Amino acid sequence: MANTGFRNFLDDLDRAGELRKISKPVDCRHLSALAEQADEATLFENIDGYPGWRVATALVSTRKRLAIAMGCTENRVAFEFEEKSSRPIDPVTVTTAPCQEVVMEGDDVDLTSIPLPLMHLFDGGPYISGTFAVSNDPEYGPNVGCYRLMYRTPRETGIDLVSPSDMRFYYQRALDKGEPLPIAIAVGVHPLDMLAASYKAPIDTNELALAGGLRGEALEMVKCRTLDLEVPADAELVLEGELLPIGWTADEGPFGEFSQISGDVKWNPIFRIKCITHRRDPIFYMLQMPWENDWLAAPVTEAAGLQALRIASVQPVDIRAPVGSCGYWALIASIKKRPGEGKNAVMALLSVAEVKYVVVTDDDIDIHDPDELDWAIAFRVQADTDAIVVSGARAKHIDPSVKAWELGKGGLPTTAKLGIDATIPEGVPRILYRRIKNYGRDRVKLEDFE
Amino acid sequence: MSPLAAELRATLETTARQFHELVDDHMETPWRDFLQAWGELREAYILKRDDEGAYFIETG
Numbered sequence: 001m002a003n004t005g006f007r008n009f010l011d012d013l014d015r016a017g018e019l020r021k022i023s024k025p026v027d028c029r030h031l032s033a034l035a036e037q038a039d040e041a042t043l044f045e046n047i048d049g050y051p052g053w054r055v056a057t058a059l060v061s062t063r064k065r066l067a068i069a070m071g072c073t074e075n076r077v078a079f080e081f082e083e084k085s086s087r088p089i090d091p092v093t094v095t096t097a098p099c100q101e102v103v104m105e106g107d108d109v110d111l112t113s114i115p116l117p118l119m120h121l122f123d124g125g126p127y128i129s130g131t132f133a134v135s136n137d138p139e140y141g142p143n144v145g146c147y148r149l150m151y152r153t154p155r156e157t158g159i160d161l162v163s164p165s166d167m168r169f170y171y172q173r174a175l176d177k178g179e180p181l182p183i184a185i186a187v188g189v190h191p192l193d194m195l196a197a198s199y200k201a202p203i204d205t206n207e208l209a210l211a212g213g214l215r216g217e218a219l220e221m222v223k224c225r226t227l228d229l230e231v232p233a234d235a236e237l238v239l240e241g242e243l244l245p246i247g248w249t250a251d252e253g254p255f256g257e258f259s260q261i262s263g264d265v266k267w268n269p270i271f272r273i274k275c276i277t278h279r280r281d282p283i284f285y286m287l288q289m290p291w292e293n294d295w296l297a298a299p300v301t302e303a304a305g306l307q308a309l310r311i312a313s314v315q316p317v318d319i320r321a322p323v324g325s326c327g328y329w330a331l332i333a334s335i336k337k338r339p340g341e342g343k344n345a346v347m348a349l350l351s352v353a354e355v356k357y358v359v360v361t362d363d364d365i366d367i368h369d370p371d372e373l374d375w376a377i378a379f380r381v382q383a384d385t386d387a388i389v390v391s392g393a394r395a396k397h398i399d400p401s402v403k404a405w406e407l408g409k410g411g412l413p414t415t416a417k418l419g420i421d422a423t424i425p426e427g428v429p430r431i432l433y434r435r436i437k438n439y440g441r442d443r444v445k446l447e448d449f450e
Numbered sequence: 451m452s453p454l455a456a457e458l459r460a461t462l463e464t465t466a467r468q469f470h471e472l473v474d475d476h477m478e479t480p481w482r483d484f485l486q487a488w489g490e491l492r493e494a495y496i497l498k499r500d501d502e503g504a505y506f507i508e509t510g
Contacts, residue, residue, distance in 0.1 A: 028481045029473060049480050112485045121470050124503060126485065153489035254503045265503045 004215040005234035006188045006285070009069060010056060013041050018065055021045055028126070031055055032119035035288050041065060043283075050115040052281060058288040060191045066295045069191040070214075075368075078302030078319055081195065081214070085303065089212030089219075097222035097233035099186070104276040105226065110154040111273065114237065117286050120256035124158075124265065126151045127255055128239075130287030132186040132197050134229050137170045142229070144197040144207040149185065149239075149271060150252050158252030159243065159271045162397050164412060166203050171243050171269065180242035183271065184229045188236025188285040191296065193219065199300050200353050226275040236282045241273040257398045258293035258326050264405070266397065290326060298327030304352045305331045312348035314341050317363040321355075329399070330357040332367045337423050346388055346419035354396045358419040364433075365422075376422040379433070388419040454483060455490035459507060462497070466506035 013019040020040040025048040035042045035057045044055040060066045063074045072080040104110065116126035128149040136142045143166040149157035161168050167183070174181040196211035211219045221230035224240045231238050252268040287293060301321040309316045319333040331349045335341060342360050349358040361367060361376045381387070395415035397404040402413040424430060451459070458472060476484055491497055496507050 029477070049482055112482045112489070115481075116485065118470070118473060122468060122503060123470070124499075125469055125488070151485060151488075152492045154486065156492070251497075251499045265499045 004190050004192065004217060006056075006190050006236060006283070007234075009059065009190050010041075010043065010283075012068055013059065013065065016068055018068065019043055026055075028115050029118045031057065031115075031117040031286060032288060035286070047115045050113075053115050054281075054283045055115055055117070055286055056188070056283050057286040058292055059285075060295050061288055061291040063295055063298070066191070066299065070299070075318075077299045078306060081299040081303040082306050084214045084216070085196075085199070085210050087213045088206065088209035089215075089217065090206070091208040091212060091219040091221045091230075093230060094220045094222055094233050097220075098279050099231065099233060099235040099238050100222065100225065100277045101280040102278050102282075103225055105274070109273055109276055111151060111157070111239075111276070112154050114276075114278075115284050116151050119286070119289065120262065122254050122262040123256060124150055124251070124253050128157065128185070128187060129255075129289060130187060130194065130285045130292075132189045132193055132232065132235070133167060134184045134186070134231055135167045135170050135181060136229055137173060140166070140170070140203055142206070142208065143167055143170060143203070144211075146194060146198045147185075148255055150255065152250075152270065155273050157271045157273070158250055158268050160252060160255070160266060161243070161268050162248070162266050164394065169203070174243070175245050175247055178245055180245050180272075182227045182229060182240075182242045184224050184227055184231045184241075185239040185271075186231045186235035186237070187239075188283055189232050189234070190215065193232060194287075194296055195300060198296060200304060224275070225277060236285060237278040238276070239271075239273050240275040240277070241271055243269045243271055246270060256289045258290045258297065258328070259396075259398045260290045260326065261398060261400065263398055291323070294323050294327040296327075297321070298323065301328055301331065301352065301355065305333060305349050305355070308348040308352050309333065309335065309345055312344050314345045314348060316345075318367050320367055325357065328353075329355060330359075331355050332359045332361075332373065334361045334363045334365055334367050335423070336363050339426050342386075342421035342423035343388070346421050350388070350390055350393075350417045350419045354394060354399075354415070356393070356395070356399075356415050356417045358417075359422050360420070361422045362424055373422075377420060380422045380424055380428075381420055382425070386421040386425070388421070390417040390419075393417050451490055451494075452487050454479065454487035458487055458491060459496070462491075462505055462507040463509050466500050466504035468502075468504050472505075 025046045041059045067074045192214040193211045220233040222233040248267045253266045254263040257263040298321040315336040317334045321327045345360040395402045395413040404413045
């Protein structure tokens with residue numbers, strides 16, 4: 001069995017002093033509110049009304065814990081992700097799996113047997129927020145993504161399939177034929193698997209091999225009990241079923257989005273569950289919004305930015321997807337610039353997914369220091385020549401400024417994007433940016449005069 | 451329909467309620483029982499949503 005499983009990561013957090021264990025009974029309606037108050041990740045060991053279950057949450061709600069998952073320092077996360085994802089390792093299939101120690105099929109299927117949390121004040125119901133969703137298309141092959149599920153009935157959930165994604169594409173193809181799309185949902189996998197699943201990879205990319213690359217060992221998969229799909233063998237919980245061919249017609253949401261906004265009611269398909277499997281002593285994983293999602297999004301966005309810069313033949317020095325942009329909507333990068341590459345870099349970064357705000361600086365700017373960034377923008381930017389605005393680019397519904405409510409059911413919004421080239425302009429001598437430095441600073445120390 | 455589901459139905463026929471407001475009114479009810487009752491309403495396909503996401507049930 002792999003040593004990079006979900007439970008191994010809980011042990012890693014525990015050893016690092018980053019896991020709070022709560023043994024008192026907790027109601028499912030209070031799990032998220034309690035976790036929000038903890039500085040550490042939280043393991044609830046006693047769930048009121050759900051004997052035998054535990055709930056783990058907020059596992060990567062900080063960059064520090066994300067770095068523990070990646071096995072690197074905090075400022076190396078994006079580069080580590082890029083490096084490891086370039087060395088994919090194909091998954092292997094096993095025949096027995098912890099995730100199938102308990103099996104519920106047919107009339108025994110009952111989602112209410114799982115400690116589903118009510119997470120936020122305006123949520124439309126309890127949610128399964130951290131999923132590793134597997135689907136397949138006869139032409140394009142298996143795909144993995146992350147999709148939230150809202151409880152509807154003991155055998156049905158809503159699923160947010162509004163934004164463009166490979167699974168949405170697969171579902172549309174099945175829907176065009178009037179057929180359901182079989183999918184399997186694994187809950188409680190290693191954060192590296194979640195990172196691979198959320199990576200905006202080309203449709204022919206094998207996210208399972210990507211997960212193997214990030215883990216440094218093959219992901220062990222097991223065939224579902226009722227579907228021709230495979231799921232991670234060391235998952236805590238698996239839901240097997242199908243997306244009904246009803247299109248975007250069922251109410252879903254609101255949910256506390258990773259944009260830190262409550263969101264609104266969306267119209268989505270329904271996921272009907274045929275089989276539930278789980279471990280004998282299962283741990284339900286509650287992905288704590290928004291920070292856990294944001295920190296999972298950041299390295300994926302950053303790695304996509306690095307890739308875009310390299311394709312544009314620009315040499316990146318540092319990059320970050322600010323948590324204020326939810327690790328998703330903005331990219332700040334510093335580069336080793338040759339003439340014209342400030343603009344090339346801006347255009348490259350604006351091409352990344354739904355990134356709508358980009359700043360590019362020279363490599364003398366510490367992009368993690370907001371004052372440094374402001375200084376670069378103040379003194380290296382002329383708005384009429386160094387700001388680039390692109391209209392009509394792809395957007396996400398949960399950004400209120402794109403006015404998604406004006407679209408019909410299933411409609412896709414667009415957005416404008418802004419890029420700022422905050423590199424030293426061509427023709428301006430670099431010496432004009434020479435920083436002030438106190439005379440004798442290297443010779444005298446204040447403590448010697450106290 | 452279970453007594454709890456019938457009670458929820460009667461409430462939503464009277465006024466639109468956010469999900470959390472329904473939960474607030476039934477904090478003494480075991481969570482699993484509440485979810486099963488909610489599932490009964492969902493299976494009846496009678497729940498509507500207003501502009502703010504609150505649930506209601508049309509009558510007449």
